[in-house]
Amino acid sequence: MIAARIDRRARRVMVGIGATVLAFLLAPAGAARAADGVPVPPDGAMTDTGSGPLSAADRDFVVKVRLAGLWEIPAGNMAQEKSKNPKVIKIGKTISGQHVLLDKLDVGVAKTLGIALPNQPNNNQLGWLAEMRAANSTTFDQIYVDRLRAAHGQIFPAIATIRASTRNDAVRKLAQEANQFVLTHIALLESTGLVDYGSLPTAPPPKPNAGPVPVDGQMLAAATSSGGGVSGVSTTVLLLVLAGALTAGVITTMRILRAR
Structure with missing residues (x-):
């Protein structure tokens, strides 16, 4: 019993x-629990030996990073001298100092890859600096914020393109680092409350049936064939x-x- x-x-x-x-x-897999806070991309596993093919776009990107520092460093120095706004003064000092660091990283990559770098800003950048020099303490802040915010908005998508497509490990790491600098500077400039969003260029309209992200045929075929599981074996x-x-x-x- x-x-x-x-x-x-x-x-x-x-x-x-x-x-x-x-x-x-x-049971179907649910969404992963979101981590507390916004993640910071890890770069400890990234290499920068200079290995991998170097494209014309890669070379142009390294040059553009150098050009950004050549005018934004003196622009930040002018912000400390000409502005009467403590926030703009602090932001100018921060952006200028961070571009000194980014410039060192860029020069190191250029040396590794044998890329010749300019030593003077281009004509457009020289014009922006001249505009800032001519401004008084009342008009300087708006000019400084407008010019830097527009410039960062232009290079931001270029960085993303290089980061996603380059075959060279040194350029890839530089693009990731530059992206973090640019995002920081955009946020700092916007924190002044002086950004004229209406004057910024708008995104182009999406192409019909293009989807939210451009995906080439090879990537699509790999994704649909593997399904994210074990190759050749059905999850069911x-x-x-x-x-x-x-x-x-x-x-x-x-x-x-x-x-x-």
Whole structure:
């Protein structure tokens, strides 16, 4: 009598465990829990040996990073001298100092890859600096914020293109680092409350049936064929095999308990 009760109880326990595990295996995967705070891209695993083909776009990007520092460093210095707004003064000092660091990173990459860099701003940048020099303390802040915010908005998508497409590891790392600098500077400039968003260029309209992100045929074929699972094996088949093994284990355990 007691043995029969134990057998029935053990059977119910094992069936319950089996059902729970089986339900877990067959349940659709839910969304991962969001991490607290916004993640910072890790760069510890990135290399910058200069290995990989170097494209014309890569070379142009390294030159543009250099050009950005050649005019934004003196512009930030002028902000500290001409502005009467403590926030603009602090932001000018921060952006100028960070461009000194970014310039060192860029010069190092250029040296590794044998890319010749300019030593003077281009004509447009010289014009912006002249405009700032001519401004008084009342008009300087708006000119400074407008010119830098527009320039950062132009190079931002260029950085993303290089980061996503370059085959050279040194350029890839520089693009990731430059992206973090640019995002920081955009946020700083916008924190002044002086950005004229209406004057900024708008994004081009999406192409019909293009989707939110451009994907080439090779990427699409790989994604649809693999499905994110084990190559050549259906996820459903794997789950059914696991469920079968679990059921067999439950039955075997019940038989052992019954024999006792």
